[in-house]
Amino acid sequence: MPKISDERKAERREHILAGARRAFAEHGYEGATVTRLEKATGMSRGAIFNYFPSKEGLFLELARRDNEHLVRLWLDRGWEAALREVVEEDPDWLGVYLEMTRKVRTDPEFARRHEEHAQKELAHELIAHVRAGQERGELRDDFPPERVAGFISLVANGVVLQMGFGERIRDVDALVDFVRASVEPPRARARPRTPARTRS
Amino acid sequence: MPKISDERKAERREHILAGARRAFAEHGYEGATVTRLEKATGMSRGAIFNYFPSKEGLFLELARRDNEHLVRLWLDRGWEAALREVVEEDPDWLGVYLEMTRKVRTDPEFARRHEEHAQKELAHELIAHVRAGQERGELRDDFPPERVAGFISLVANGVVLQMGFGERIRDVDALVDFVRASVEPPRARARPRTPARTRS
Numbered sequence: 001m002p003k004i005s006d007e008r009k010a011e012r013r014e015h016i017l018a019g020a021r022r023a024f025a026e027h028g029y030e031g032a033t034v035t036r037l038e039k040a041t042g043m044s045r046g047a048i049f050n051y052f053p054s055k056e057g058l059f060l061e062l063a064r065r066d067n068e069h070l071v072r073l074w075l076d077r078g079w080e081a082a083l084r085e086v087v088e089e090d091p092d093w094l095g096v097y098l099e100m101t102r103k104v105r106t107d108p109e110f111a112r113r114h115e116e117h118a119q120k121e122l123a124h125e126l127i128a129h130v131r132a133g134q135e136r137g138e139l140r141d142d143f144p145p146e147r148v149a150g151f152i153s154l155v156a157n158g159v160v161l162q163m164g165f166g167e168r169i170r171d172v173d174a175l176v177d178f179v180r181a182s183v184e185p186p187r188a189r190a191r192p193r194t195p196a197r198t199r200s
Numbered sequence: 201m202p203k204i205s206d207e208r209k210a211e212r213r214e215h216i217l218a219g220a221r222r223a224f225a226e227h228g229y230e231g232a233t234v235t236r237l238e239k240a241t242g243m244s245r246g247a248i249f250n251y252f253p254s255k256e257g258l259f260l261e262l263a264r265r266d267n268e269h270l271v272r273l274w275l276d277r278g279w280e281a282a283l284r285e286v287v288e289e290d291p292d293w294l295g296v297y298l299e300m301t302r303k304v305r306t307d308p309e310f311a312r313r314h315e316e317h318a319q320k321e322l323a324h325e326l327i328a329h330v331r332a333g334q335e336r337g338e339l340r341d342d343f344p345p346e347r348v349a350g351f352i353s354l355v356a357n358g359v360v361l362q363m364g365f366g367e368r369i370r371d372v373d374a375l376v377d378f379v380r381a382s383v384e385p386p387r388a389r390a391r392p393r394t395p396a397r398t399r400s
Binding site: 028092111143147154157159 | 228291292295298299301302304305306311340343347350351354355356357358359360361362364365366370371374375377378379381382383386
């Protein structure tokens with residue numbers, strides 16, 4: 001058998017993940033049969049499952065990457081950029097997440113594997129990031145950083161569910177404005193008013 | 201055949217709905233087979249489908265009632281009471297909603313029937329209620345009432361999704377506080393500060 005370079009292997013993994021994502025989005029989790037995964041990736045089941053342990057492993061890897069992408073965006077460019085990115089997501093792919101909630105609730109083994117993919121270090125990084133924002137006076141500090149981060153995440157979940165139901169977010173700027181009012185300290189929002197007028 | 205009074209009919213409908221709700225919550229939508237619905241209600245399939253057109257009809261009626269209950273609560277006792285009620289919901293039943301998102305997105309016939317159950321009049325009543333709150337200065341008025349109501353609903357959706365994933369809402373008071381900061385006008389929130397201190 002010819003030896004495949006690490007680079008080529010990484011490429012194939014990416015190729016499989018991209019195809020699987022499309023198949024899940026189009027057919028749902030259950031509907032994305034192995035045959036459909038083969039069609040979407042243009043690869044045989046043998047080849048696919050050489051790279052991933054199972055269909056579930058494929059899904060968990062895609063979910064893990066989405067989470068990492070969003071948290072990195074939050075860390076690098078702020079919660080607003082991350083929230084706007086969620087609004088841009090493919091509603092069909094978000095729908096697959098929603099389907100999986102039942103599995104997380106009812107299948108302890110799946111819940112455990114889902115938890116393993118939860119990237120706790122990244123979550124800690126995010127809390128530290130929010131705490132730093134509080135210390136700079138950019139975020140309200142009358143609640144611990146976990147609550148502030150938790151509220152923003154909860155709003156993102158609301159976006160996911162609304163879009164999963166096929167309803168667009170009609171006014172993203174309004175959404176961002178509501179969240180800003182909820183997580184910034186009242187002073188930060190009130191601040192520009194007086195000095196700006198005096199100066200102009 | 202003995203004639204059944206309207207009162208007895210209404211009772212039976214309620215009895216079937218309560219049993220169906222438990223069966224959906226325990227087994228999921230697909231898992232709540234007709235046999236399981238019979239067991240949960242203690243009634244035969246013939247009797248059940250004498251009162252409801254189908255399993256789907258049962259689900260849609262339950263969803264319609266939940267929506268009506270929440271909107272009435274909002275109208276009568278405010279958005280905070282409605283939001284707290286969502287937090288008290290059975291996560292397993294909420295999970296059934298989440299399962300249905302795929303059906304709403306992918307089955308146009310189901311989406312149409314779901315839309316028919318949407319209670320547009322109730323939605324109009326809610327918008328009028330929010331507008332009145334804006335006029336009294338209790339809600340911010342820099343966005344139309346649809347946006348304010350939409351943000352609160354989106355947060356409720358976030359609660360549904362988080363609980364559907366089996367995660368509790370750890371601090372409901374904090375959640376309410378964040379939403380209050382986002383939907384009340386800054387003056388309403390800033391107001392108590394100075395006078396309260398002067399008076400004490």
